Amino acid sequence: MKKYLSLFRIRFIHGLQYRAAAWAGVSTQFAWGSMTILMFWAFYQNSGNRFPMTFHQLSTYIWLQQAFLSLFMSWYFDNDIFESIIRGHVAYELCRPVDIYTMWFLKNMSVRLSRAVLRCMPILIAAVFLPKPFSVSPPADLTGALMFFVSISLGFLLMVAFSMLIYITAFTTISPLGIRILAVSTLEFFTGAIIPLPFFPEGLQKIMAILPFAYMQSTPFLIYIGSIMGPDILIGVLLQMIWLLMLILTGRTLMKKALKKVVIQGG
Amino acid sequence: MRLYLKYASIIFRSQMQYKASFIMSLIGQFLTAFTVYLGVYFMFTRFPSVNDFTYTEVLLCFSLMLASFSLAECFVRGFDTFPSIISNGEFDRIMVRPRNEIFQVLATRIEFSRLGRFLQAGFMLAYAIPKSGVAWTPDRILTLIIMIIGGFFVFSGLFIIYASICFFTLEGLEFMNIFTDGAREFGKYPFSIYGDGVLKFLTYVIPLALFQYYPFLYLTGKSDRILYMFLPLIAILFLVPCLLFWRFGLRHYKSTGS
Numbered sequence: 147m148k149k150y151l152s153l154f155r156i157r158f159i160h161g162l163q164y165r166a167a168a169w170a171g172v173s174t175q176f177a178w179g180s181m182t183i184l185m186f187w188a189f190y191q192n193s194g195n196r197f198p199m200t201f202h203q204l205s206t207y208i209w210l211q212q213a214f215l216s217l218f219m220s221w222y223f224d225n226d227i228f229e230s231i232i233r234g235h236v237a238y239e240l241c242r243p244v245d246i247y248t249m250w251f252l253k254n255m256s257v258r259l260s261r262a263v264l265r266c267m268p269i270l271i272a273a274v275f276l277p278k279p280f281s282v283s284p285p286a287d288l289t290g291a292l293m294f295f296v297s298i299s300l301g302f303l304l305m306v307a308f309s310m311l312i313y314i315t316a317f318t319t320i321s322p323l324g325i326r327i328l329a330v331s332t333l334e335f336f337t338g339a340i341i342p343l344p345f346f347p348e349g350l351q352k353i354m355a356i357l358p359f360a361y362m363q364s365t366p367f368l369i370y371i372g373s374i375m376g377p378d379i380l381i382g383v384l385l386q387m388i389w390l391l392m393l394i395l396t397g398r399t400l401m402k403k404a405l406k407k408v409v410i411q412g413g
Numbered sequence: 414m415r416l417y418l419k420y421a422s423i424i425f426r427s428q429m430q431y432k433a434s435f436i437m438s439l440i441g442q443f444l445t446a447f448t449v450y451l452g453v454y455f456m457f458t459r460f461p462s463v464n465d466f467t468y469t470e471v472l473l474c475f476s477l478m479l480a481s482f483s484l485a486e487c488f489v490r491g492f493d494t495f496p497s498i499i500s501n502g503e504f505d506r507i508m509v510r511p512r513n514e515i516f517q518v519l520a521t522r523i524e525f526s527r528l529g530r531f532l533q534a535g536f537m538l539a540y541a542i543p544k545s546g547v548a549w550t551p552d553r554i555l556t557l558i559i560m561i562i563g564g565f566f567v568f569s570g571l572f573i574i575y576a577s578i579c580f581f582t583l584e585g586l587e588f589m590n591i592f593t594d595g596a597r598e599f600g601k602y603p604f605s606i607y608g609d610g611v612l613k614f615l616t617y618v619i620p621l622a623l624f625q626y627y628p629f630l631y632l633t634g635k636s637d638r639i640l641y642m643f644l645p646l647i648a649i650l651f652l653v654p655c656l657l658f659w660r661f662g663l664r665h666y667k668s669t670g671s
Binding site for chain 2 (some may be wrong): 167171182187192196325330340341345
């Protein structure tokens with residue numbers, strides 16, 4: 147356990163070094179969030195009351211999404227891991243006395259987490275001081291706030307567990323680029339990164355409820371803005387746990403199978 | 414030009430060597446654009462119009478933006494991947510060859526799989542052209558073509574700026590994404606919906622609205638000022654400061670030494 151912790155710490159501190167990149171990211175995300183909110187504002191201005199949430203709730207949702215973007219970014223993949231599979235460096239990793247699934251899992255976590263730590267506060271603080279319907283609001287109530295933290299942690303782990311599956315496919319195809327693009331576009335859409343899930347048509351929302359994607363970023367953010375309330379919070383969190391367990395188990399089994407068959411080309 | 418075609422055919426054949434990967438990337442590019450389209454579609458199932466623009470009008474606008482962006486991304490890809498050209502020393506090799514640097518950067522990187530987006534743009538265009546309720550007179554057809562051409566050059570200019578900054582920073586500047594990827598994402602709606610401030614900025618500073626919003630007004634018959642039709646041509650002038658900046662950067666270029 148200790149070795150994994152220190153591995154995580156090294157990676158995490160390493161990630162914190164990139165301050166300049168973080169500031170560039172913060173300003174980009176702030177601009178991106180503002181434009182998204184202005185777009186929704188235009189829609190809210192024009193039409194009747196056919197919104198799944200109030201505009202202030204929506205602004206809060208968008209700002210949370212931008213602030214915690216690094217936790218849930220679907221396009222981020224660690225190229226070192228792909229390289230090590232394709233070029234065969236994975237052989238060295240197998241010699242080490244660590245579990246390779248856990249190690250890669252932590253590696254992914256630490257990169258995402260260190261980026262999020264650097265970026266979330268400036269964005270949220272700036273967003274608090276915006277004029278009323280465009281700003282980020284405090285959480286609905288205390289239980290909502292607490293459950294938000296539980297849920298966002300689970301959603302984050304779920305996201306990492308899913309991306310592990312993509313790494314594992316690289317064992318079977320030499321060129322994982324195609325699968326990567328497919329995975330990214332699916333994730334972007336079904337996790338609600340393009341438009342929040344409550345804006346989807348009803349029928350599709352029912353399908354979403356039985357897929358893992360809704361439990362990544364959508365559940366925690368909806369808990370925060372108070373769209374998911376009362377016993378539904380518990381159900382949501384429970385489903386997050388079940389999906390997390392399932393994805394990790396699948397990942398581990400697939401990894402074991404792949405490693406049994408893995409052929410390291412010499413040289 | 415003949416040399417360019419030769420380069421293009423070599424690159425095309427080499428990308429065709431990995432057929433499965435090429436087709437998957439093509440489909441992936443297409444799907445990425447398609448999910449964005451679905452986002453627009455879902456919004457319009459709830460709201461009938463935005464700022465007096467109907468669903469089909471927005472589709473028309475979206476497809477024009479996507480078409481010009483994907484063309485630029487396909488053929489001006491060299492500038493988009495410029496950080497890697499600089500950091501692996503390839504640019505030093507380019508500089509010792511007796512040809513124009515811009516030509517070489519353009520000709521050595523062409524990404525045909527990016528045409529997946531163009532495919533999506535084509536489909537939307539084919540759907541939106543008859544359905545949008547625009548009376549397709551010859552001048553409107555001309556406007557449509559001018560808009561795509563203007564967009565292609567403005568996006569190219571933005572990619573050139575992005576690359577020129579690399580002469581100083583040696584790596585890509587994330588903030589530029591808001592003008593390239595961001596313009597593609599947010600340009601699916603006419604820029605006026607983002608409010609006056611944004612529209613003014615995109616008219617006078619980065620001329621994105623010149624090839625999108627104003628000629629689009631003329632296209633949909635919301636304005637009959639013939640001047641709007643030719644604004645994309647003025648937007649092409651944006652290339653001049655971009656190229657000057659490129660030359661300025663080139664003079665300051667120090668190799669990374671690797």
